[in-house]
Amino acid sequence: MATNDHAPRGIVVFSGGSAANSLVDVFGAVRENKSCPLSYIIPISDNGGSSSELIRIFGGPGIGDVRSRLVRLIPESPPNSERAAIKSLFNHRLNSNAIAAHDEWQSIVDGTSETWKSITPAKKELIRAFFNLLNLEILKRARPPTSTFDFTSASVGNLFLTGARLFSGSFESAIYLLGSICGVPSDLVRVIPAINSNFSHHISASLEDGTIIVGQNSISHPSEVTPLHPRPRRPSLLLADEEEDASSSSDGVPYEDNHLPGSLPSLRNKNINFSKSQTEDLPTRISRIWYINPYGQEIRPPANPRVLGEIRHAQAIIYCIGSLFTSIIPSLILRGIGKAILSSPARHKILILNGSIDRETGPPSHPFTAVDFVKAIARAGEDSHGRGHTGRHINKDTDAVTTSAASTIPLPYTSYVTHILHLEGPGTPKVDRERLAEMGIETLRLYGRKITSDDGQTVVGVRYDSTALIQALEIVMGRGGDAMIRGTLSGGLNRRNTLENPVRQ
Incomplete structure (x- = not known):
């Protein structure tokens, strides 16, 4: 990518969707200053929610987080303005009842829906x-009564982005179009998919006990109990019992009508409905994330050249809050990313630590600490250019996978x-300042507000204060x-918001 040597160097934020959306105004203020x-x-590896049905019918990348960020970046406008109406349209989700959702979609396609009010x-x-184009493609792929598109809780923005991608044949062109319609200033703020592709890219995770989770x-x-597979002797995760079931899917849809050759049964399920707050704990820690092809074999896709x-x-470079192993690391393990970060002129590579422990950074008996977050990021970067720190090797002739003891070569953590910017309080990851200092990493504790459980009785984490x-x-x-020395400041930060203040309700 050609750059102007005289242009100001930019800020790069690795993030996922919903969690990082809460900090968009923070990054916007820093960018402006x-x-x-x-x-x-x-x-683009998300295969849940509205994206899962689009992937099931059309293939293509997981677009939900890209759409979510673009719409979040729409400049604030008066409630009855066209810009506000467009934001409402692309944020809108169809009814949770399948029949009602289909009728609602038809009213949008027909142009009679109230969602069009205030749009010129x-x-x-x-x-x-683009809605009409997508609707035609849906009808062409329909095989009633079984193989039909499920509009339940579908995101209208995702439907538009898919229609634009099918029309242009380019995912980035579709992003540009949605951003232009939404009024996002692309010369100042850019939303870039980690992989520039019109195809689906799925990930798998291995746990420390050797089991594997697909998708x-x-x-x-998970929308149901997590399917845990034993560690395979070969990269393919398509197990024998799954091969026997490959002739038809669980909902009666003919396999040949609806799925690519080799598509894993565990990736064919609908994941429209799931809960982000109520999920089972994983039995052990996640040890590694990697990409798989439709047959379940490990692949190493290249990063988007723009990235x-x-x-x-x-x-x-900023690693934002969010799910460590599904929002941040899927971008870091792409071929070329680690090398680019190592050679980047960026003097500051900042981890904004999560304010709570989630399913991916558990289990509760052995939660991730700040040191674990750093190690996971460094290992992902090293894995992206085959440094071998994971101790996992693939025989090029047989495709057999072997696992050896981790390399004794120290990871370049400060690269x-x-x-690390972090919060402190109930539910937050533990921060060992002395250990991080030994690793060469500076830490800064910030003011935050407590997050309570749904019943309001238990503190489950802490939320960042935007000003701080x-x-x-x-x-x-x-x-x-x-002037910052391992968690203290000699000046420049309002004392009311500093690290030494207690966390407030």
């Missing part, structure tokens, strides 16, 4: 053109993480950053 571009790197005819007809939704937010270009021209986080990022990135 630094007068530089801001790039969000978003993975010119823009309405442009958007409707991002099953790893992060590599942004990293190579960055003044700061991936130089600073903006100030901390600016300090680390140049406004007094050299």
